[in-house]
Amino acid sequence: MRSIIKVVFLSVIAMCLFLPSALADNSVTRIDGKNRYAVAVNAAKKSWTTSSTVVLVGKDAYADALSAVPFAYQKNAPVLFTNSTSLSTDTKKGLQSLKTKNVIILGGTKSVSGKVTTQLKSMGISVKRISGKNRYDLAANIAKQMKSSSTAVVANGFAYADAVAIAPYAAKQGYPILLTNDKGLRSETSAVMKSRGVKNTIVIGGESSVNKSAYAQLPSPGRIGGANRYEVAANIVKKYNMSTSTTYISNGFAYADAASGASIAAKQGKAFIFTNEKTLPKATRQIIGSKKITSFSILGGTSTVTNTVVSQLKNPVVGKKVFIDPGHGAHDSGAVGYGLYEKNLNLDVAKRLNTKLNNAGALTTMSRTSDTFDSLQTRVSKGASANADIFISVHANSNDNSSANGTETYYDKTYASANSLKLAQNIQPKMVSALGTRDRGVKTAGFYVIKYSKMPSVLLETGFVSSPVDSNILKSATYKDRLASGISSGVSGYFR
Ligand SMILES: [Zn+2]
Known part of the structure; x- marks a missing residue:
């Protein structure tokens, strides 16, 4: 009993000591x-x-x-x-x-x-x-x-x-x-x-x-x-x-x-x-x-x-180096549906995210800023040479079944597993509340760019271009802007 009280007491002390600073802004x-x-x-x-x-x-x-x-x-x-x-x-x-x-x-x-x-x-x-x-x-x-x-x-x-x-x-x-x-x-x-x-x-x-x-x-x-x-x-x-x-x-x-x-x-x-x-x-x-x-x-x-x-x-993101990777590009259009080309959608969201993060005080680098193509290896090495603190790859989903819809975030366990998960857990709910899409949760998968990036890294699937519901949302500039704000605040939350 005494030891239980001691443990409880020490945990309370520990929470008092670490919680406020761990969750505080600068x-x-x-x-x-x-x-x-x-x-x-x-x-x-x-x-x-x-x-x-x-x-x-x-x-x-x-x-x-x-x-x-x-x-x-x-x-x-x-x-x-x-x-x-x-x-x-x-x-x-x-x-x-x-x-x-x-x-x-x-x-x-x-x-x-x-x-x-x-x-x-x-x-x-x-x-x-x-x-x-x-x-x-x-x-x-x-x-x-x-x-x-x-x-x-x-x-x-x-x-x-x-x-x-x-x-x-x-x-x-x-x-x-x-x-x-x-x-x-x-x-x-x-x-x-x-x-x-x-x-x-x-x-x-x-x-x-x-x-x-x-x-x-x-x-x-x-x-x-x-x-x-x-x-x-x-x-x-x-x-x-x-x-x-x-x-x-x-x-x-x-x-x-x-x-x-x-x-x-x-x-x-x-x-x-x-x-x-x-x-x-x-x-x-x-x-x-x-x-x-x-x-x-x-x-x-x-x-x-x-x-x-x-x-x-x-903002705890101040001075942090964030690498933003808009998926696909040029001849690689990514998923296509309801008039949306994934490569363009990804770039649009990534550019908005870049602006939001810059305004928040971060130092950002993008793998591409126009309709160009990089191999997956090049994206990873660009992130490494930017010496980035975190790596965010922006994508959209697709499925043969048009009823599939929702937003999900992937991380990989190869490098920086715990922090990648933490980053994903911070971003995912912010994307869902920004878009009002179905919450498909945080998942693991060995996608190349998050598997081989050594810093904490996530791959965002913002929504399904194959879904009539999601594609309507993703066509809206207002929603894309809200999405970028949501991701940015998730990133701040990660560093908080
Ligand atoms: Zn993609």
């Missing part, structure tokens, strides 16, 4: 604010209850903010922003609630005016300013105020996204961020590297940001590039294996939100990645998928990171 929170000042203050409050020192940067002086994060990190200070002409109200309130005693302004009086200094002093705050003749000089002067480091980061002073993306890592390591431009290495930068005894350089951005000649003049340089800012940020996370237990994400074009994000990501030792406003870029999906990131904190309001992106981040 976690997404947002650090919002009515403007960039408020976003920065709210971000600061996530990491600091009080902060005696704050680093203050002009609202449009993005170059000044680039080098701010590693410096602020050493001062255990958040980075806040202000209007250049007068201290922004939200920032003022933030300084009060953080009980700030010292403000270090980065940049000249053009970006943060003397009036702001006066206002700060009248609040009983002591003010220090680090300025420079230009952005390169400012970055060098900030570096001089940091603890010495034999490694420095060099980024283009006009490509803020690159510098912001490396900031959390650079901060953690105590590396200053120095700037240059696309014309070549700046003298301010090389001088400070010499005087500070820098022996290694991490160059951020491609050759269009830091060119070959600048690169060649740097001490022991190594480059982290990328086709765009999303890829640069993703490559940084990958290269330095940064903690993704919670990953900060901001719009790659909203520099103030990005700098705020980098600042708290640095403080918390977390990874930091970029999105664009309306959809997750490919490189961002890829890093989410490869690092299996399931918890995100967004910096900025819905105007910079829309709720569409939130939905994608929440």
Whole structure:
């Protein structure tokens, strides 16, 4: 009896521990604010209850903010922003609630005016300013105020996204961020590297940001590039294996939100990645998928990171690689009935599914996108070279007896048997409820594409083109769209 109670008790514990996380969507929170000042203050409050020192940067002086994060990190200070002409109200309130005693302004009086200094002093705050003749000089002067480091980061002073993306890592390591431009290495930068005894350089951005000649003049340089800012940020996370237990994400074009994000990501030792406003870029999906990131904190309001992106981040299919195989094609029409050609129907459904999954945040590959023919072997090898997480083959059924009807899903037991079954069990009921067809259930069969695909794989028989009932449903664009949505949500359910 006692052991039964123990077993029951342990099972309940186990269910409590595993069920919610196993069935949950990804976690997404947002650090919002009515403007960039408020976003920065709210971000600061996530990491600091009080902060005696704050680093203050002009609202449009993005170059000044680039080098701010590693410096602020050493001062255990958040980075806040202000209007250049007068201290922004939200920032003022933030300084009060953080009980700030010292403000270090980065940049000249053009970006943060003397009036702001006066206002700060009248609040009983002591003010220090680090300025420079230009952005390169400012970055060098900030570096001089940091603890010495034999490694420095060099980024283009006009490509803020690159510098912001490396900031959390650079901060953690105590590396200053120095700037240059696309014309070549700046003298301010090389001088400070010499005087500070820098022996290694991490160059951020491609050759269009830091060119070959600048690169060649740097001490022991190594480059982290990328086709765009999303890829640069993703490559940084990958290269330095940064903690993704919670990953900060901001719009790659909203520099103030990005700098705020980098600042708290640095403080918390977390990874930091970029999105664009309306959809997750490919490189961002890829890093989410490869690092299996399931918890995100967004910096900025819905105007910079829309709720569409939130939905994608929440969806467990985000970053997952789905291979979609529309059965048959070209001379191989598949089943034919009631004016339906299976090859066309399969392609139509597969294309809709492709769109739905892409909108949901997945990375998709199709074996064909037009009326072409691939052998079964080719389909399998395409799925393998896509390194897909799952393989879905889309088909329709046929029978000599026109009364045969309904929807069924096949899996094979050769490879990934349990997960193939799980995938089938997630998709099948969603197809049936989308189409209102007869539920023929989940079945096993050694169809070539699911037998030889090594990843979890299923073959969907959406309905019978030989059935007057099913074929009517499958002719309807509305039903095909519902079907695609159903399959897509079944796929999400599988990854949930
Ligand atoms: Zn078929």
